[in-house]
Amino acid sequence: xxxxxxxxxxxxxxxxxxxxxxxxxxxxxxxxxxxxxxxxxxxxxxxxxxxxxxxxxxxxxxxxxxxxxxxxxxxxxxxxxxxxxxxxxxxxxxxxxxxxxxxxxxxxxxxxxxxxxxxxxxxxxxxxxxxxxxxxxxxxxxxxxxxxxxxxxxxxxxxxxxxxxxxxxxxxxxxxxxxxxxxxxxxxxxxxxxxxxxxxxxxxxxxxxxxxxxxxxxxxxxxxxxxxxxxxxxxxxxxxxxxxxxxxxxxxxxxxxxxxxxxxxxxxxxxxxxxxxxxxxxxxxxxxxxxxxxxxxxxxxxxxxxxxxxxxxxxxxxxxxxxxxxxx
Ligand SMILES: [Zn+2]
Numbered sequence: 637x638x639x640x641x642x643x644x645x646x647x648x649x650x651x652x653x654x655x656x657x658x659x660x661x662x663x664x665x666x667x668x669x670x671x672x673x674x675x676x677x678x679x680x681x682x683x684x685x686x687x688x689x690x691x692x693x694x695x696x697x698x699x700x701x702x703x704x705x706x707x708x709x710x711x712x713x714x715x716x717x718x719x720x721x722x723x724x725x726x727x728x729x730x731x732x733x734x735x736x737x738x739x740x741x742x743x744x745x746x747x748x749x750x751x752x753x754x755x756x757x758x759x760x761x762x763x764x765x766x767x768x769x770x771x772x773x774x775x776x777x778x779x780x781x782x783x784x785x786x787x788x789x790x791x792x793x794x795x796x797x798x799x800x801x802x803x804x805x806x807x808x809x810x811x812x813x814x815x816x817x818x819x820x821x822x823x824x825x826x827x828x829x830x831x832x833x834x835x836x837x838x839x840x841x842x843x844x845x846x847x848x849x850x851x852x853x854x855x856x857x858x859x860x861x862x863x864x865x866x867x868x869x870x871x872x873x874x875x876x877x878x879x880x881x882x883x884x885x886x887x888x889x890x891x892x893x894x895x896x897x898x899x900x901x902x903x904x905x906x907x908x909x910x911x912x913x914x915x916x917x918x919x920x921x922x923x924x925x926x927x928x929x930x931x932x933x934x935x936x937x938x939x940x941x942x943x944x945x946x947x948x949x950x951x952x953x954x955x956x957x958x959x960x961x962x963x964x
């Protein structure tokens with residue numbers, strides 16, 4: 637799965653605070669919360685193992701985004717521009733299974749417009765193998781990454797070519813929806829999301845979740861547009877101190893109105909992400925024959941893995957993303 641076509645958008649440095657969070661779907665903050673709380677949806681047999689590694693799973697929730705600086709194949713794993721293929725649900729031109737999609741659409745085209753629903757299923761297969769092998773390092777890495785991709789699957793702007801409102805004069809909406817809003821309001825969200833469940837048909841579950849994102853994309857964009865027409869630019873933006881820098885941000889007043897116009901959408905998508913992350917971990921473990929995980933030892937990284945990790949960190953620090961830029 638290569639991504640042959642790269643796109644970038646212009647980041648308006650003066651308007652939007654640029655930090656390490658800039659490339660993250662959901663923002664680093666929300667990704668970490670989603671992976672962390674997903675652990676608390678697990679049944680006792682799995683909870684003990686995941687709880688033991690809660691800091692790893694939390695911190696590595698954002699590694700998939702960091703990898704986009706080092707690995708050119710990475711970008712397209714985070715989204716699917718479904719409106720390149722069709723404008724409304726149900727998806728009847730996009731085959732739900734990878735093999736059929738490759739046969740009908742071609743791998744190059746699929747990679748060009750994103751592959752997140754299919755990639756999650758490949759990762760699940762790998763996680764089943766890791767559980768069977770009782771390979772702690774792989775279980776942790778794959779679990780962290782699966783959490784990331786499932787969270788991305790739940791972001792409406794990950795389902796459209798107009799992913800940052802760049803086609804409708806709404807640049808910056810991506811970071812607004814998935815970073816600024818969760819950072820401002822998620823403290824008051826209800827994250828008691830219930831128990832993870834076994835998913836007998838992961839393909840159907842993934843496409844259902846993605847379909848919900850796709851259905852919500854118009855509201856995400858049109859409500860912001862409506863608010864922007866109502867509010868003067870002086871009210872829409874405010875200057876905020878970040879460290880020793882002043883940055884122009886969406887104002888609290890604008891965020892309050894936009895957030896309430898969305899009627900709990902950000903909270904619902906975060907909750908659904910958490911529950912599905914736990915459910916996919918659980919499903920992979922059940923499919924692997926429910927191996928006992930108590931007391932399994934962590935394997936040391938081998939040389940190749942260590943080198944890859946160092947390269948990934950260095951490229952991330954250099955800060956140049958390969959592929960589509962901004963928050964994906
Ligand atoms: Zn991502």
